[in-house]
Each structure stands twice: as C-alpha cells, then as structure tokens.
Amino acid sequence: MRAIVSDEGLPLDNPNALRDAEVPEPEPGPLDVLIRVEAVSVNPVDVKKRRSHQASRGPLILGYDGAGVIVGVGSEVEGLEPGDEVWWAGDATRPGANADLQAVDHRIVALKPETASFADAASLPLTALTAWESMFDHLRLSREDGGTLVIVGGAGGVGSILTQLATQLTALRVIATASRPESSEWCLRMGAHAVVDHHDLVESVTGLAPDGVEYVFSSYTRGNVGAFAKVIKPLGHVVSIDGTEESLLPLFAKSASMHWEYMFTRSRYTTWDIAEQSRILTVVAELVDRGTVVPTATRHIEDFTASGIREAHRLVETTAMIGKVVVHR
Structure with a gap:
C-alpha cells in the first residue's frame, strides 16, 4: 500500500x-x-x-x-x-x-x-479526547461545577474543543488566552466568555478574576508555572498537556495540584x-x-x-x- x-x-x-x-x-x-x-x-x-x-x-x-x-x-x-x-x-x-x-x-x-x-x-479525535480527559478524568468536573477555567492556548487545536466542551457541559466561566486579533476572535467563536493576552498572563487574568481562578489548562507550561501559581486559588488545579522540567515548587504554598494529561x-x-x-x-x-x-x-x-x-x-x-x-x- x-x-x-x-x-x-x-x-x-x-x-x-x-x-x-x-x-x-x-x-x-x-x-x-x-x-x-x-x-x-x-x-x-x-x-x-x-x-x-x-x-x-x-x-x-x-x-x-x-x-x-x-x-x-x-x-x-x-x-x-x-x-x-x-x-x-x-x-x-x-x-x-x-x-x-x-x-x-x-x-x-x-x-x-x-x-x-x-x-x-x-x-x-485527538484534541477532543485530550480535552475530555483533562476535564473529566483529571479535574473530575460535572455539569454543575462552576468557577473559572483559564485555557492557555485557546485558539489551538485542544483549546478550541476544550472551550466548547467546558462551556456546554459545565457551568465554568472560561477565559482563553490568545495574542492576535484573529485568534482572539476564534476563541470567542468557540464560546470563551473572555480572552486575555497570554504574554502578560498574571496581570490580564487577575484583571478579570482578582481573587484567582480554580482551574488552569496549559498547552504551554514551560516558563509559566510561576504565573500559574500566582493566578490559581488555594487548592486549585493545573492540567498540562506538554509537560515541563521546571520546578513545581511555586504551587506548593497553595496546595495546588498539577495533573499531566497524555492522550496516548x-x-x-x-x-x-x-x-x-x-x-x-x-x-x-x-x-x-x-x-x-x-x-x-x-x-x-x-x-x-x-x-x-x-x-x-x-x-x-x-x-x-x-x-x-x-x-x-
């Protein structure tokens, strides 16, 4: 063949x-x-x-x-x-x-x-499975669960379907990150409630959620763990699909959980x-x-x-x- x-x-x-x-x-x-x-x-x-x-x-x-x-x-x-x-x-x-x-x-x-x-x-298939496993296998979310989810990389393949599933199957408020007008527009079309610039993650997220967020989904984890620790609420959860060798110590003081999602x-x-x-x-x-x-x-x-x-x-x-x-x- x-x-x-x-x-x-x-x-x-x-x-x-x-x-x-x-x-x-x-x-x-x-x-x-x-x-x-x-x-x-x-x-x-x-x-x-x-x-x-x-x-x-x-x-x-x-x-x-x-x-x-x-x-x-x-x-x-x-x-x-x-x-x-x-x-x-x-x-x-x-x-x-x-x-x-x-x-x-x-x-x-x-x-x-x-x-x-x-x-x-x-x-x-790959992105839907990744998004579903992130939400329901790792975060254990249900239709009644609220709070705020930040999707880092909202216009990407996984971010595009995760936004749809999160807004349709849970009560979460979804904040997607993007860096260009066209990618921001796409995130809103997928159902995101708000879009922020991922180049200044901490300031842009805290501007919308000054008390912090319950969940972070990350397609770009390396170099961002410190920022996640600043925006996550105590006992919050981070799901990463790309892994990192970076220290997770910044998450320790908040007893925040890091989840690794690997669809395969x-x-x-x-x-x-x-x-x-x-x-x-x-x-x-x-x-x-x-x-x-x-x-x-x-x-x-x-x-x-x-x-x-x-x-x-x-x-x-x-x-x-x-x-x-x-x-x-």
Missing part, C-alpha cells in the same frame, strides 16, 4: 523528512479493525515525533487523527463492522494514519459524526479502561450531530500525499495555527 513515511529527524525541506513510499499492508490482530483512511489531521505530536525520529528505527508512519471506513475486523472485535464510517486518534506506539490503510485497536475507535465530512471529522496513555499501556476512548468519541460524535460542538478544522488540504502532509507540518510548525489543519483525499 501507499504511505507517507519519515526516514529521520530532518528539516521539512529535506525530501526524506516526509516522502511517499510503498509499504506492506498492516496485519490486523484479533482486537483490531482495518481502516481505509480518508482524512488525517496533523498535530504538534506529529511534528515532535518527526523531528526526533532516528534513522536506525526505520521508516516512520505518522498520523494520530483519522477518519475513514472499516474494511476488515479481527476475530474479537465487537460493535464495529466493515462499511462503518469511523474516527479515532490511534496509538503512538504503532504505525499511524498517513497511509492507505491503518490497523487500530477497535476499543479506541468509534462511529464518526454522521453530519461531518471525513475531513471535518478528522480534526477532532490508555492505548500505550492497554489500560483496563482502554475502551473509555471509544465511549468518549461516541459521546462527542453525538454532540457534533446535535450541533452542540462544531469541528475545528480551519485549513483543508486536498492532497493525501507527502506534499500535502508536508504543507500541514509546515503550518503546525509555525505555532500560529488557529484550530486544526486537515489533509484528505
């Missing part, structure tokens, strides 16, 4: 950074579904893994957001069958969706929204509740079909080749992307 592969961590202008190749078709296991990929989205994790890939590991197939059609099922698969239109975020330890076919554990796959195209559907944990370690990701995607698909949540794709590239994937990586590498970029057939 045809796939887009990365040979080693090279700059995008190097042909071997991303190239078209013929590779063997995947051999699905008993718990896998075999999916014909129709669309993928490129995330920061794709860029990070491409840049760090070592040639000694062989060609790497990236792609951790997908939408497509099931063409085969393993002997132990339940609830899915050939012909089903599905979406998924994949497993960082297995070949990704930048290929004609992908084998995926059926417990992290769900039927895609009926009202969304394959391209629009591919913009949501369930698939990487085959946790006892791995099927929770299929359930979450099913709920989000229902929200999309009801119009409660909207897909976050802002750039569509109709070129499912190395050239199209390369352009998507270039856009993500600028760190100025609003919403998501999708590559489709």
Whole structure:
C-alpha cells in the first residue's frame, strides 16, 4: 500500500523528512479493525515525533487523527463492522494514519459524526479526547461545577474543543488566552466568555478574576508555572498537556495540584479502561450531530500525499495555527 513515511529527524525541506513510499499492508490482530483512511489531521505530536525520529528505527508512519471506513475486523472485535464510517486518534506506539490503510485497536475507535465530512471529522479525535480527559478524568468536573477555567492556548487545536466542551457541559466561566486579533476572535467563536493576552498572563487574568481562578489548562507550561501559581486559588488545579522540567515548587504554598494529561496513555499501556476512548468519541460524535460542538478544522488540504502532509507540518510548525489543519483525499 501507499504511505507517507519519515526516514529521520530532518528539516521539512529535506525530501526524506516526509516522502511517499510503498509499504506492506498492516496485519490486523484479533482486537483490531482495518481502516481505509480518508482524512488525517496533523498535530504538534506529529511534528515532535518527526523531528526526533532516528534513522536506525526505520521508516516512520505518522498520523494520530483519522477518519475513514472499516474494511476488515479481527476475530474479537465487537460493535464495529466493515462499511462503518469511523474516527479515532490511534496509538503512538504503532504505525499511524498517513497511509492507505491503518490497523487500530477497535476499543479506541468509534462511529464518526454522521453530519461531518471525513475531513471535518478528522480534526477532532485527538484534541477532543485530550480535552475530555483533562476535564473529566483529571479535574473530575460535572455539569454543575462552576468557577473559572483559564485555557492557555485557546485558539489551538485542544483549546478550541476544550472551550466548547467546558462551556456546554459545565457551568465554568472560561477565559482563553490568545495574542492576535484573529485568534482572539476564534476563541470567542468557540464560546470563551473572555480572552486575555497570554504574554502578560498574571496581570490580564487577575484583571478579570482578582481573587484567582480554580482551574488552569496549559498547552504551554514551560516558563509559566510561576504565573500559574500566582493566578490559581488555594487548592486549585493545573492540567498540562506538554509537560515541563521546571520546578513545581511555586504551587506548593497553595496546595495546588498539577495533573499531566497524555492522550496516548490508555492505548500505550492497554489500560483496563482502554475502551473509555471509544465511549468518549461516541459521546462527542453525538454532540457534533446535535450541533452542540462544531469541528475545528480551519485549513483543508486536498492532497493525501507527502506534499500535502508536508504543507500541514509546515503550518503546525509555525505555532500560529488557529484550530486544526486537515489533509484528505
């Protein structure tokens, strides 16, 4: 089959950074579904893994957001069958969706929204799972929970869907951070109650919440822990999706909790509740079909080749992307 592969961590202008190749078709296991990929989205994790890939590991197939059609099922698969239109975020330890076919554990796959195209559907799985796990696995929020949530990086992929889920499924006041007029406008379109400049986080947040905030979600944690400690209320919570080697000591005096959210944990370690990701995607698909949540794709590239994937990586590498970029057939 045809796939887009990365040979080693090279700059995008190097042909071997991303190239078209013929590779063997995947051999699905008993718990896998075999999916014909129709669309993928490129995330920061794709860029990070491409840049760090070592040639000694062989060609790497990236792609951790997908939408497509099931063409085969393993002997132990339940609830899915050939012909089903599905979406998924994949497993960082297995070949990704930048290929004609992908084998995926059926417990992290769900039927895609009926009202969304394959391209629009591919913009949501990884970010929706990240946002959902942040709110409900880590922060243990419910529909009745109020307080204030600051979303650092509100116009990004995760921030875009987290804003929607937080405003629709909880009673939280959502303050998003942005730095440009167009990204601020996008955050408000996604449902944020207010937008502040993340270049001056402490002053801008305390201007709106002088007594502090209960929750901070961070896509940009390095160098910001001290600022989080200043704006968080005692016993507050911070969720980080990018990690940091920075000391967390500034949070100590307020007994504030730091949570690490890594969407691939369930698939990487085959946790006892791995099927929770299929359930979450099913709920989000229902929200999309009801119009409660909207897909976050802002750039569509109709070129499912190395050239199209390369352009998507270039856009993500600028760190100025609003919403998501999708590559489709």
